[in-house]
Amino acid sequence: MHLQEMLREAGLRVTKPRVAVLDAVHAHPHADTETVISAVRDRLPEVSHQAVYDSLHTLTGSGLVRKIQPTGSVARYESRVGDNHHHIVCRSCGAIADVDCAVGGAPCLTASDDHGFAIDEAEVIYWGRCPTCQTAS
Amino acid sequence: MHLQEMLREAGLRVTKPRVAVLDAVHAHPHADTETVISAVRDRLPEVSHQAVYDSLHTLTGSGLVRKIQPTGSVARYESRVGDNHHHIVCRSCGAIADVDCAVGGAPCLTASDDHGFAIDEAEVIYWGRCPTCQTAS
DNA sequence: TTCTTTTCTTGACTCTTTCAAGAAAAGACG
DNA sequence: CGTCTTTTCTTGAAAGAGTCAAGAAAAGAA
Numbered sequence: 509m510h511l512q513e514m515l516r517e518a519g520l521r522v523t524k525p526r527v528a529v530l531d532a533v534h535a536h537p538h539a540d541t542e543t544v545i546s547a548v549r550d551r552l553p554e555v556s557h558q559a560v561y562d563s564l565h566t567l568t569g570s571g572l573v574r575k576i577q578p579t580g581s582v583a584r585y586e587s588r589v590g591d592n593h594h595h596i597v598c599r600s601c602g603a604i605a606d607v608d609c610a611v612g613g614a615p616c617l618t619a620s621d622d623h624g625f626a627i628d629e630a631e632v633i634y635w636g637r638c639p640t641c642q643t644a645s
Numbered sequence: 646m647h648l649q650e651m652l653r654e655a656g657l658r659v660t661k662p663r664v665a666v667l668d669a670v671h672a673h674p675h676a677d678t679e680t681v682i683s684a685v686r687d688r689l690p691e692v693s694h695q696a697v698y699d700s701l702h703t704l705t706g707s708g709l710v711r712k713i714q715p716t717g718s719v720a721r722y723e724s725r726v727g728d729n730h731h732h733i734v735c736r737s738c739g740a741i742a743d744v745d746c747a748v749g750g751a752p753c754l755t756a757s758d759d760h761g762f763a764i765d766e767a768e769v770i771y772w773g774r775c776p777t778c779q780t781a782s
Numbered sequence: 783t784t785c786t787t788t789t790c791t792t793g794a795c796t797c798t799t800t801c802a803a804g805a806a807a808a809g810a811c812g
Numbered sequence: 813c814g815t816c817t818t819t820t821c822t823t824g825a826a827a828g829a830g831t832c833a834a835g836a837a838a839a840g841a842a
Contacts, residue, residue: 522808523821557799559820582799607760620746625733628772628773630770634762637763639761695790
């Protein structure tokens with residue numbers, strides 16, 4: 509189980525809830541908190557929601573998972589980190605899909621005028637309708 | 646007062662709360678809901694928060710205002726619509742600044758792989774630290 | 783002015799997320 | 813292996829943003 513190594517390498521203590529949360533996020537890309545809690549409880553029925561929230565917060569802080577929160581959606585988490593990919597969100601059903609960066613690496617970080625901000629990340633969200641919702645209308 | 650014309654052109658009824666909300670959003674770019682409510686009540690002390698929420702929802706639906714919600718922030722509204730600009734958000738204090746599109750017009754809408762989605766908008770959020778927070782550290 | 787439709791007020795409520803205090807577990811050291 | 817310190821988890825309560833529902837009020841049409 510190399511999930512434990514990931515935690516150790518990030519300087520975090522290895523605990524059952526953290527391993528389970530990390531596993532759940534890997535197994536359910538773009539899952540919201542409720543989904544993560546459910547998935548974690550499949551293996552550790554007794555975990556508190558607070559432990560999950562805390563684990564997610566810790567993992568996010570260490571860069572092992574990434575938190576995304578499109579307008580109108582609750583917080584979602586994913587395990588693809590550091591590869592500069594973006595997301596497509598369906599306006600109708602909220603479904604999320606991954607998109608690799610359209611422009612390449614660095615250009616995404618270039619703003620036309622940074623207003624003096626020290627920019628470290630460019631997040632891109634494409635909005636539209638997923639195939640299912642297009643068919644449904 | 647051409648705010649009323651804007652409402653009419655969008656096919657909306659002209660009411661005091663709506664005019665006040667529209668005015669407040671124009672006066673306070675990137676304001677959160679609480680700020681909008683306060684600003685509206687400076688002129689209409691009796692408005693309910695529900696009327697403000699409802700007005701914002703209606704105005705957003707008609708494209709007169711735009712709702713943005715960066716991860717970790719509450720909903721914010723702005724009046725610059727349809728000009729394809731983006732935002733810089735400070736990780737420390739949450740301050741938001743406008744950035745004109747770095748790439749121009751259409752290219753922003755091009756994803757490398759759209760997964761069958763019908764994309765109609767690309768939202769870009771630059772993350773970093775604002776000048777004030779950089780100095781403070 | 784009167785009527786119909788839409789919008790606003792009031793008040794309760796849901797849902798996500800956070801706070802706080804004590805119990806439990808992880809890792810370090812001998 | 814056992815003890816100690818620090819971090820994490822459990823439990824329970826609560827805050828904050830946003831929503832729901834029903835009746836009153838106002839906007840626009842005739």
